[in-house]
Amino acid sequence: MTKTLTLRSVPLFLAVLLSVPSWTQGITTPRPASPGASVSQTIGISNVTVKYSRPSVKGRAIWGELVPYGWTVQNASTQHPAPWRAGANENTIIEFSHDAKVEGQPVPAGRYGLFFVINKDDTGEVILSKDSRSWGSFWYDPARDQLRATIQLRAIPHTELLTYDFIHLTKNSGELALNWEKKQFPVKIEFAVDDIVLANAAEELKGPVGFNWQGYASAAAYAQQNKVGQEKALKWIDQAIAQNPNFTTLNTKAGLLRQTGKADEAAKIEAKALDVSTEAELNQYGYQLIGENRFDEAIKMFKLNTERYPESANTWDSLGEAYALKGDKENAIKNFKKALSLNPNPGTKANSEKYLKQLGAM
Numbered sequence: 001m002t003k004t005l006t007l008r009s010v011p012l013f014l015a016v017l018l019s020v021p022s023w024t025q026g027i028t029t030p031r032p033a034s035p036g037a038s039v040s041q042t043i044g045i046s047n048v049t050v051k052y053s054r055p056s057v058k059g060r061a062i063w064g065e066l067v068p069y070g071w072t073v074q075n076a077s078t079q080h081p082a083p084w085r086a087g088a089n090e091n092t093i094i095e096f097s098h099d100a101k102v103e104g105q106p107v108p109a110g111r112y113g114l115f116f117v118i119n120k121d122d123t124g125e126v127i128l129s130k131d132s133r134s135w136g137s138f139w140y141d142p143a144r145d146q147l148r149a150t151i152q153l154r155a156i157p158h159t160e161l162l163t164y165d166f167i168h169l170t171k172n173s174g175e176l177a178l179n180w181e182k183k184q185f186p187v188k189i190e191f192a193v194d195d196i197v198l199a200n201a202a203e204e205l206k207g208p209v210g211f212n213w214q215g216y217a218s219a220a221a222y223a224q225q226n227k228v229g230q231e232k233a234l235k236w237i238d239q240a241i242a243q244n245p246n247f248t249t250l251n252t253k254a255g256l257l258r259q260t261g262k263a264d265e266a267a268k269i270e271a272k273a274l275d276v277s278t279e280a281e282l283n284q285y286g287y288q289l290i291g292e293n294r295f296d297e298a299i300k301m302f303k304l305n306t307e308r309y310p311e312s313a314n315t316w317d318s319l320g321e322a323y324a325l326k327g328d329k330e331n332a333i334k335n336f337k338k339a340l341s342l343n344p345n346p347g348t349k350a351n352s353e354k355y356l357k358q359l360g361a362m
Helices: 012-019 193-204 213-226 230-243 247-259 263-275 279-291 295-308 313-326 329-340 346-358
Strands: 036-043 046-053 092-096 100-102 105-107 110-118 123-129 145-152 154-167 173-190
Touching: 036 154, 036 173, 046 154, 046 173, 105 145, 110 173, 123 173, 145 173, 193 213, 193 230, 213 230, 213 247, 230 247, 247 263, 247 279, 279 295, 279 313, 295 313, 313 329, 313 346, 329 346
Parallel strands: none
Antiparallel strands: 036 046, 046 092, 092 110, 100 105, 100 173, 110 123, 123 145, 154 173
16 A cells, blocks of 8 residues: 655645755754765775665664555655655665676666665565655656665664665675664675776776786786686787786786687797796795695696705795695605705794694604
8 A cells, every 4th residue: 555644734845845954954064863874895896885874763663664664655746656765864875886787687887866665574675766866755756767676675683773784795796785673675786897807907908007018917817817808818918928028927828828728839838937937936826826726736836946946945835835735744744844954034934833733743
């Protein structure tokens, strides 16, 4: 059933005007209630920002009374049923820096009025309106909706002040959660992060970033690490190599070639990369391989480092760590002891001793 909110002693439109606090007509002063707030979250390189006002429960019955169930007529210019303003005072506003998906539906980048509907069975709706500058729901027009989606409310511990938060964050998504009284209104927000990063990289490389090899190398490395856009990335890394054929650029190209099925070409480029690598670069690459659970390849890199830099305690410590993580206790102990025999720095010494204790060799 649609409910009508009126002040019987005056016409509806005048009632709306009288309901607007007097402080909106004068200088800026602190609000006596429902203070303003904002919350932002970065997902990938995209930002979501919510600006809202925070009413308190103050012992009141909220759902079904202060916030009616369903849709209510409180419109100043028409009699459209309206949703809840999802806060107090002006529209609650949500802004997306890039195109997004909200509850699976596409939403272009921009600012929107954010509204909710709550039903008695704890189902609800989230509404994004292209009208983001209105006061509350009084001028709500369904023709201006960008999105409507069904949501399922959750029970939460008591939250006195209405609060927005971002939860369940992943690489590509998160949930915007409105928490008030004992209910949570969750809204899933997603971004095509890899597509956004690569498109942004292409634009950035047209500016100052594109005048140095590091810009092209970092764009190509992102593509390699995330296994996306390899063909475009190969062009980027070739531009980086033309400026600086170092271990980083050559090794990134080898990785991209391997991902695109060109294993023989990748092996040749990797050999060139190893020829020009420093001790620190090989060590870092070995740990990268460990992070990918490629222990045999990591051991190969660390062994090469011990052959090139046999007096470096750090190379033997890293080799011992690779063996330990692989589960080869005998070789791990041998290499940690070798590291300790070379007068290691305090950090390397502490690491070798820690592993030797864990392995029962100290």
